Amino acid sequence: xxxKLEGNMWTxxxxxVLASIGMAVGTGNIWRFPRVSAANGGAAFFFAYILALFVWxxxxxxxxxxxxxxxxxxxxxxxxxMCGRAWTWVGALMSIIVLGVVFYYAVVVGWCIRYFLYAxxxxxxxxxxxxxxxxxxxxxxxxxxxxLVVVIAACVFIASKGxxxxxxxxxxxxxxxxxxxxxxxxxxxxxxxxxxxxxxxYFTARAADFxxxxxxxxxxxxxxxxxxxxxxxxxxxxxxxxxxxxxxxTAVTTCFADTTAAFTAGLCVIxxxxxxxxxxxxxxxxxxxxxxxxxxxxLFCEIPGGTIMALAFFxxxxxxxxxxxxxxxxxxxxxxxxxxxxxxxxxxxxxLATLVLGMPSALSGTFLDNQDWVWGVGLMVSCLLLGxxxxxxxxxxxxxxxxxxxxxxxVPWMFKVVYFxxxxxxxxxxxxxKQAISWYPGxxxxxxxxxxxxxxPGTMLWQWGIAAAVCIILNNWLADKMTxxxxx
Amino acid sequence: xxxxxxxxxxxxxxxxYGGIIWCLYMVATTKExxx
Numbered sequence: 178x179x180x181k182l183e184g185n186m187w188t189x190x191x192x193x194v195l196a197s198i199g200m201a202v203g204t205g206n207i208w209r210f211p212r213v214s215a216a217n218g219g220a221a222f223f224f225a226y227i228l229a230l231f232v233w234x235x236x237x238x239x240x241x242x243x244x245x246x247x248x249x250x251x252x253x254x255x256x257x258x259m260c261g262r263a264w265t266w267v268g269a270l271m272s273i274i275v276l277g278v279v280f281y282y283a284v285v286v287g288w289c290i291r292y293f294l295y296a297x298x299x300x301x302x303x304x305x306x307x308x309x310x311x312x313x314x315x316x317x318x319x320x321x322x323x324x325l326v327v328v329i330a331a332c333v334f335i336a337s338k339g340x341x342x343x344x345x346x347x348x349x350x351x352x353x354x355x356x357x358x359x360x361x362x363x364x365x366x367x368x369x370x371x372x373x374x375x376x377x378x379y380f381t382a383r384a385a386d387f388x389x390x391x392x393x394x395x396x397x398x399x400x401x402x403x404x405x406x407x408x409x410x411x412x413x414x415x416x417x418x419x420x421x422x423x424x425x426x427t428a429v430t431t432c433f434a435d436t437t438a439a440f441t442a443g444l445c446v447i448x449x450x451x452x453x454x455x456x457x458x459x460x461x462x463x464x465x466x467x468x469x470x471x472x473x474x475x476l477f478c479e480i481p482g483g484t485i486m487a488l489a490f491f492x493x494x495x496x497x498x499x500x501x502x503x504x505x506x507x508x509x510x511x512x513x514x515x516x517x518x519x520x521x522x523x524x525x526x527x528x529l530a531t532l533v534l535g536m537p538s539a540l541s542g543t544f545l546d547n548q549d550w551v552w553g554v555g556l557m558v559s560c561l562l563l564g565x566x567x568x569x570x571x572x573x574x575x576x577x578x579x580x581x582x583x584x585x586x587x588v589p590w591m592f593k594v595v596y597f598x599x600x601x602x603x604x605x606x607x608x609x610x611k612q613a614i615s616w617y618p619g620x621x622x623x624x625x626x627x628x629x630x631x632x633x634p635g636t637m638l639w640q641w642g643i644a645a646a647v648c649i650i651l652n653n654w655l656a657d658k659m660t661x662x663x664x665x
Numbered sequence: 666x667x668x669x670x671x672x673x674x675x676x677x678x679x680x681x682y683g684g685i686i687w688c689l690y691m692v693a694t695t696k697e698x699x700x
Contacts, residue, residue, distance in 0.1 A: 219670075220670070220673035227680060376674060380673040380674040382670075382673050426688070426691055426692060429688055430685075430688035430691075430692055433684040433685040433688050434685055436681055437681055437684075437685045440677070440681045
């Protein structure tokens with residue numbers, strides 16, 4: 178008894194492709210990829226990343242596309258429809274993991290807006306103590322709360338207008354703008370003195386790095402977080418596609434565009450750091466916010482034409498973050514629409530939840546770090562659940578009946594490697610978990626108080642466990658609620 | 666395996682920019698879904 182698909186879908190293939198790219202390209206492309214790539218072997222990391230793209234991200238995104246296009250429901254309803262009523266809780270758990278990200282990611286979008294305003298109002302001057310500026314801002318809960326409201330208002334404004342008039346129109350502006358800004362920054366960086374040292378560092382490959390498991394593990398982790406595979410966002414966007422939309426082509430295009438954005442950001446960030454930073458490795462190892470808001474901001478203050486670079490850099494960050502945040506809001510709104518809510522009510526419902534549940538992250542940096550840790554790593558679990566669901570439905574059957582008939586990329590192995598998802602998960606997650614335990618010897622399983630055990634494996638396992646228990650308890654209730662499919 | 670960084674840069678760019686150009690070309694030229 179849902180609405181009709183007609184009038185609620187992407188008006189063109191470009192609309193879908195650009196929105197999918199906007200969903201995937203986020204702040205991680207701009208401030209994480211260059212940093213992680215440089216710190217993990219440069220070219221070796223890049224080739225490992227391409228491998229991960231083909232064996233992890235592309236097949237999982239394609240599975241999402243299949244679920245969305247076939248079920249015509251959001252994440253929870255799609256699992257119920259594809260795998261059976263008993264699997265409804267799995268979709269619910271995936272949704273909680275992604276919504277766990279949306280609540281604090283809205284705060285991160287606010288940071289980018291604030292730094293864009295710093296650049297626009299002339300705050301970024303030579304000699305500025307950027308570390309002190311960041312600490313003062315990070316401690317200002319009121320300002321972060323205000324920015325959170327601004328970000329949510331922008332998302333509601335776009336999402337409440339619907340697919341064609343809201344998400345498609347916004348992404349058609351935002352996504353090309355992100356690429357134009359990144360290309361401008363990469364070209365500007367190329368003309369900085371000593372930029373060549375940055376390229377040398379970024380592209381040097383050593384045999385030892387190719388043999389180092391860490392290179393591959395970092396690449397797989399980055400691919401998971403960057404492309405949005407296993408998040409359910411691609412699934413949600415595929416609820417609104419035409420009946421014979423090409424799933425594989427959209428998945429491959431999304432992955433390559435996402436990597437293009439990340440790679441181009443590296444061509445800007447790494448040469449800029451190597452051209453001017455007295456200690457480039459300290460900048461590379463300073464974490465995402467340290468790199469963007471302390472080290473790069475410092476360089477933007479000092480270099481000729483730095484203000485224009487800062488404006489372009491932070492605007493690219495805002496657009497990348499906003500286009501991803503909108504996708505996450507849409508994921509929640511679609512679920513509520515499946516339960517019978519109208520779009521306006523559903524969008525406002527998710528916005529209100531983001532405001533209430535995002536506020537603790539706005540007011541406390543420790544809480545934000547904890548949530549980033551718990552739900553960021555949780556996305557790997559989300560990928561595993563999706564891979565298992567695809568195997569349950571039948572990978573070969575999905576390829577033969579749903580994917581192959583409508584795709585120009587008739588390469589079965591590119592989809593069927595989804596069989597390896599559980600093995601790859603066990604490898605990546607197992608290695609990572611072993612490392613994480615060693616950070617808190619004897620206390621790794623503890624989780625309270627969060628201020629003390631912010632990054633323990635225990636805080637993750639407890640929060641995931643509570644979320645999973647709630648989803649299992651509510652399984653039947655949720656299954657009964659998910660009844661409003663889009664009618665094709 | 667110790668290739669010069671210039672060669673790595675060329676290969677990386679060829680894969681990424683070549684890949685995305687191919688994808689966009691396919692999106693633009695293949696027949697769009699009917700319904």
